[in-house]
Amino acid sequence: MTEEKLENLTSIALRVREHIIGMSTDGGCFVGASLSATDLMVYLYNDFLNISKENLKDPNRDYLFLSKGHDVPALYGTLVEMGILEAERLQNHLSANDNIYWHPNTKIPGIEFHSGSLGHLPAVSLGVALDCKIRGTENRIVCILGDGELNEGSCWEAVLVANAYKLDNLVFVIDRNHFQANVATEDLIPLEPLADKFKAFGADVVRIDGHNFLDLEEAFTSLDERKGKLHVVIADTVRGKGLPSIEARADRWFCNFSENEVSQLMEELHGFHSANIESEVLVVR
Amino acid sequence: MYEELLKNTALADERFVVMTAENRALVKNLPAVLGKRFIDTGITEQTMIGAAAGLALRGRIPVVHALSAFLSMRAFEFIRTDAGIANLPVKLSSFIPGFLSDGNGPTHQAIEDISIMRGIPNMQVFAPADESDLVTMLPKIWNTPNPAYVRICTRPAKYQHDTNFEIGKAEIISEGTDITILVYGFMFEQALITAEILREQGKSVGLINMRSLKPVDEKAIIKAAQQSELIVTIEDHFLTGGLYSIVAETLLKNRMTADVLPIALNEKWFKPARLNEVLEYEGFTGKQMAEKILEVAVSYEL
Numbered sequence: 001m002t003e004e005k006l007e008n009l010t011s012i013a014l015r016v017r018e019h020i021i022g023m024s025t026d027g028g029c030f031v032g033a034s035l036s037a038t039d040l041m042v043y044l045y046n047d048f049l050n051i052s053k054e055n056l057k058d059p060n061r062d063y064l065f066l067s068k069g070h071d072v073p074a075l076y077g078t079l080v081e082m083g084i085l086e087a088e089r090l091q092n093h094l095s096a097n098d099n100i101y102w103h104p105n106t107k108i109p110g111i112e113f114h115s116g117s118l119g120h121l122p123a124v125s126l127g128v129a130l131d132c133k134i135r136g137t138e139n140r141i142v143c144i145l146g147d148g149e150l151n152e153g154s155c156w157e158a159v160l161v162a163n164a165y166k167l168d169n170l171v172f173v174i175d176r177n178h179f180q181a182n183v184a185t186e187d188l189i190p191l192e193p194l195a196d197k198f199k200a201f202g203a204d205v206v207r208i209d210g211h212n213f214l215d216l217e218e219a220f221t222s223l224d225e226r227k228g229k230l231h232v233v234i235a236d237t238v239r240g241k242g243l244p245s246i247e248a249r250a251d252r253w254f255c256n257f258s259e260n261e262v263s264q265l266m267e268e269l270h271g272f273h274s275a276n277i278e279s280e281v282l283v284v285r
Numbered sequence: 286m287y288e289e290l291l292k293n294t295a296l297a298d299e300r301f302v303v304m305t306a307e308n309r310a311l312v313k314n315l316p317a318v319l320g321k322r323f324i325d326t327g328i329t330e331q332t333m334i335g336a337a338a339g340l341a342l343r344g345r346i347p348v349v350h351a352l353s354a355f356l357s358m359r360a361f362e363f364i365r366t367d368a369g370i371a372n373l374p375v376k377l378s379s380f381i382p383g384f385l386s387d388g389n390g391p392t393h394q395a396i397e398d399i400s401i402m403r404g405i406p407n408m409q410v411f412a413p414a415d416e417s418d419l420v421t422m423l424p425k426i427w428n429t430p431n432p433a434y435v436r437i438c439t440r441p442a443k444y445q446h447d448t449n450f451e452i453g454k455a456e457i458i459s460e461g462t463d464i465t466i467l468v469y470g471f472m473f474e475q476a477l478i479t480a481e482i483l484r485e486q487g488k489s490v491g492l493i494n495m496r497s498l499k500p501v502d503e504k505a506i507i508k509a510a511q512q513s514e515l516i517v518t519i520e521d522h523f524l525t526g527g528l529y530s531i532v533a534e535t536l537l538k539n540r541m542t543a544d545v546l547p548i549a550l551n552e553k554w555f556k557p558a559r560l561n562e563v564l565e566y567e568g569f570t571g572k573q574m575a576e577k578i579l580e581v582a583v584s585y586e587l
Contacts (some may be wrong), residue, residue, distance in 0.1 A: 035388045045337075059343070059344075061543070106371070112342070113338075113342065113367075113371065114366075114370055114371065117362060117366050119369060119455050120330075120335055120363065120366060121335070122335070123331065123332040123333075123335020123338075123339070123363070123367070124335070124336070124338050124339040124342070124367055125336060125339060126332070126335070126336045126339060127335065127336035127339020127340040127341075127342070127343075128340070128342055128343055129335060129339075130324060130336060130337040130339070130340060131339070131340050131344075131345060132343070132344035134302075134321045134322065154332060154335070154363075156330040157331065157332040158332050158335070160327070160329070161326050161327065161336070163330060163334055164327070216435050
């Protein structure tokens with residue numbers, strides 16, 4: 001990856017994080033989960049997937065499915081930076097006059113399928129990948145899952161079936177931020193050794209730093225070297241990445257900050273002052 | 286007949302794919318014919334439905350096979366969320382519903398399927414009386430842009446059906462001024478016997494095959510309620526949410542009332558046994574139902 005490209009991705013990711021923080025007030029959103037998945041989405045859309053404003057209906061485009069769903073602010077922000085979604089619409093977050101809400105829906109250009117109920121899009125993306133295999137087309141299908149989401153048995157069913165049909169055009173990316181809704185994954189339903197689990201189910205597995213664009217490039221550009229298997233990319237990430245005052249905290253998943261806190265977090269994001277967050281901790285589920 | 290129709294449909298139209306959660310009884314010859322367009326996901330009803338939605342996103346029409354109990358309940362949230370919300374043409378071939386699960390026991394009894402499927406926005410619900418009715422109905426069902434639930438019945442026909450099937454239209458077998466029987470699916474063949482016995486007793490009897498349950502033929506229900514003294518609903522389904530409920534909803538919506546005798550499974554699973562013994566034990570043979578109706582008819586001075 002060239003220095004220039006790296007700088008470009010880094011600055012796009014910074015702007016996506018600004019969009020996310022902007023949506024974290026007046027009703028709030030799943031800030032922690034969105035910030036952990038930001039770099040993944042920025043990399044995939046800008047450097048890997050064949051998806052653009054011009055080809056959203058083209059059957060030969062690539063597909064991105066967001067299965068964990070509540071990280072959709074990162075997708076809204078990424079789609080804005082891709083020029084697919086109008087930036088002004090983010091002002092309509094949670095307004096009944098638009099469709100910018102807590103989970104993905106197909107009224108937003110660039111969103112392929114709705115989600116929110118966990119463990120669904122591994123199966124839906126599998127169906128799309130199957131069709132591409134039947135037709136012999138070259139599409140790449142990526143499905144982003146949360147690590148907590150892996151509690152759902154349907155994720156593992158989909159891995160079994162994808163492996164049975166040798167769907168090497170399909171990539172499950174695990175946003176391994178080490179938290180589920182309100183607790184650390186390893187304190188509730190331990191997932192480790194996670195790579196071994198997927199390998200035992202027949203998948204090709206790589207594990208990388210999900211905030212490192214060089215790692216991401218290495219993992220995704222080498223997929224074709226490993227044919228005949230479902231690909232799983234476990235991306236180790238940090239919940240709340242970019243905002244040290246809320247990073248890696250179980251209690252900062254869904255946040256509804258005050259306007260003043262949002263201003264402080266914007267400063268913190270840009271490396272100026274750290275934020276002093278006094279907002280009530282929200283346990284929304 | 287079912288398999289032949291599906292084969293010919295799929296061979297003529299590339300959009301069709303045949304899926305199963307390792308329930309191949311209805312489609313055992315299709316893997317060889319359809320090749321990659323035959324997809325068996327193993328015993329994974331929910332994954333099969335999600336995958337069917339993904340295939341439909343790519344322009345396919347998946348015809349999906351699984352046992353009624355597991356299709357309608359194990360995979361329910363996937364049907365509702367993936368096929369229902371997106372309004373995708375995922376066509377559910379739900380087999381061994383109702384009494385047809387005979388000796389399996391309550392785990393396999395799908396006797397709430399009509400109730401839960403018709404509660405899904407966009408979902409259409411059909412219950413053919415027999416194999417002939419089934420193959421009459423399927424071409425139109427498979428060609429709507431909506432998800433559809435078909436309560437499969439492949440029993441040989443005991444009646445020459447009207448082959449002009451329309452979505453949302455019931456098949457009026459006969460009209461009567463004393464009693465009209467509304468029935469769907471497998472119970473149709475017993476209802477034929479019931480109607481015959483009632484006629485022998487001098488009653489004027491109507492019989493309606495409610496083959497399309499959603500959308501339902503409201504006009505047929507209203508007309509039956511207007512012209513008959515007593516309506517009888519017959520179904521191998523819980524009393525809650527099936528045909529009796531549909532009739533009640535239709536009458537209320539049209540500010541009507543009627544005397545309705547429901548013959549259904551009231552808050553109970555049925556006795557597992559050979560099919561003819563199930564009917565006998567539960568009181569659902571044509572003869573037993575006729576006796577039940579005649580008892581009630583006395584109070585209406587019919």
